[in-house]
Amino acid sequence: MELRQLRYFEVVASTLNFSRAAERLHIAQPPLSRQIQQLEEELGVSLLDRSSRPLKLTNAGSFFYDQTVQVLARLKEIQKATRRIGAGSTxxxxxxxxxxxxxxxxxxxxxxxxxxxxxxxxxxxxxxxxxxxxxxxxxxxxxxxxxxxxxxxxxxxxxxxxxxxxxxxxxxxxxxxxxxxxxxxxxxxxxxxxxxxxxxxxxxxxxxxxxxxxxxxxxxxxxxxxxxxxxxxxxxxxxxxxxxxxxxxxxxxxxxxxxxxxxxxxxxxxxxxxxxxxxxxxxxxxxxxxxxxxxxxxxx
Incomplete structure (x- = not known):
């Protein structure tokens, strides 16, 4: 599982639209879809209900989205703190x-x-x-x-x-x-x-x-x-x-x-x-x- 995949999934799950997610991430839609599919294959579960219009998260997808948001937020905090410490300010x-x-x-x-x-x-x-x-x-x-x-x-x-x-x-x-x-x-x-x-x-x-x-x-x-x-x-x-x-x-x-x-x-x-x-x-x-x-x- 790659950090990039988590970031991609966070945007897809928040927009529930691959086209808008691809625009926000500044990448084409096909590679974005492949990354999400690879993530699902690695987890062994479906995160998105693609048969639904509009797109919906599965139960597993909702749980994974909540955890992904927390992980990425924590990573941002770690990055900021590391920069402050590295700069000698804290x-x-x-x-x-x-x-x-x-x-x-x-x-x-x-x-x-x-x-x-x-x-x-x-x-x-x-x-x-x-x-x-x-x-x-x-x-x-x-x-x-x-x-x-x-x-x-x-x-x-x-x-x-x-x-x-x-x-x-x-x-x-x-x-x-x-x-x-x-x-x-x-x-x-x-x-x-x-x-x-x-x-x-x-x-x-x-x-x-x-x-x-x-x-x-x-x-x-x-x-x-x-x-x-x-x-x-x-x-x-x-x-x-x-x-x-x-x-x-x-x-x-x-x-x-x-x-x-x-x-x-x-x-x-x-x-x-x-x-x-x-x-x-x-x-x-x-x-x-x-x-x-x-x-x-x-x-x-």
Whole structure:
């Protein structure tokens, strides 16, 4: 699959007319048609319903068009950032994060760091802890914030805080009337876990808390996102366990309660490459340390 084919398909899909697309691309219509056909052959699906008048996208074509637009837009951003960095006007810094950190102190630190370092081109990527480890080793990010320490000789894991875990339950659940919930009370509830993949993940941290106490979890729903997990709880589909700071995600149909057992915590971990002496990473870490020194609670 060639980048040229993606660009050709984007124009054809947006115009739904080969003649107009060819004019916009400044090429003849026959070679444009051949490129789209070759793309379809490589994918093994039809992207366009050519029997329709006017031309229509197939279901697969609609999906591929949406993804193509996103890929090409991202490529344009990469090109612009690369030119700025190459010209010496900015430096680049990649940061990976898991969604649950967005409810603690880190977003405010990041906002301040961005404001005070306007010469830095900062890229944010939502990644699981496992994905962050891979991205760090590949140089796609410089700093990762996750809930799981991935052991690798090339990575340095720094535990910033240990957040107590809470249980999120439907507001109409009988459990909502209790001030504190013992973990054993949850074994008969449907447990919503996230992320489902890749593993290991926060889901395994949660399951570990049950297994070390000899509790056998019953029915489980797995989802890849915190927001989806909370949505399922709100719909009365089950309960989920979250870091304490997530209770700032307030909803009328969800209630958060502390767990009875001591030591039920989830670490917030900052991961960097071993030996990374970059000045901007050092400044970022110093700002985080200062924020932690003045924060009033583990979640910020």
């Amino acid at each position: 430096r680049w810094m990649g940061i990976g994060f898991v969604p649950s950190i967005l409810y603690g102190f880190l977003p405010n630190v990041l906002k301040r760091f961005t404001t005070e370092n306007e010469n830095l081109d900062i890229s944010l990527s939502e990644l699981t802890s496992v994905q962050q480890a891979e991205a760090l080793k590949a140089g796609r990010i410089d700093v990762g914030f996750g809930r799981l320490a991935i052991q690798d000789e090339g990575l340095h894991n720094i535990v910033l805080v240990e957040e107590p875990m809470l249980v999120a339950i439907p507001a109409h659940s009988p459990l909502a009337g209790e001030a504190v919930i013992p973990l054993r009370r949850l074994v008969d509830e449907v447990l919503v876990l996230y992320p489902a993949s890749p593993r290991p993940s926060f889901a395994d941290q949660v399951l570990h808390q049950f297994s070390v106490r000899g509790y056998e979890v019953g029915k489980v729903y797995e989802t890849n996102g915190l927001q989806t997990a909370i949505g399922l709880v709100a719909a009365g589909m089950g309960v989920t366990i979250v870091p304490e700071s997530v209770q700032r995600l307030k909803r009328d149909d969800v209630t958060y309660r502390p767990l009875l057992e001591r030591g039920l915590t989830s670490p917030l971990i900052m991961t960097i490459r071993v030996g990374d002496s970059s000045a901007h990473v050092a400044r970022f870490r110093a700002m985080i340390d200062a924020a932690l020194a003045t924060s009033e609670s583990p979640g910020g």
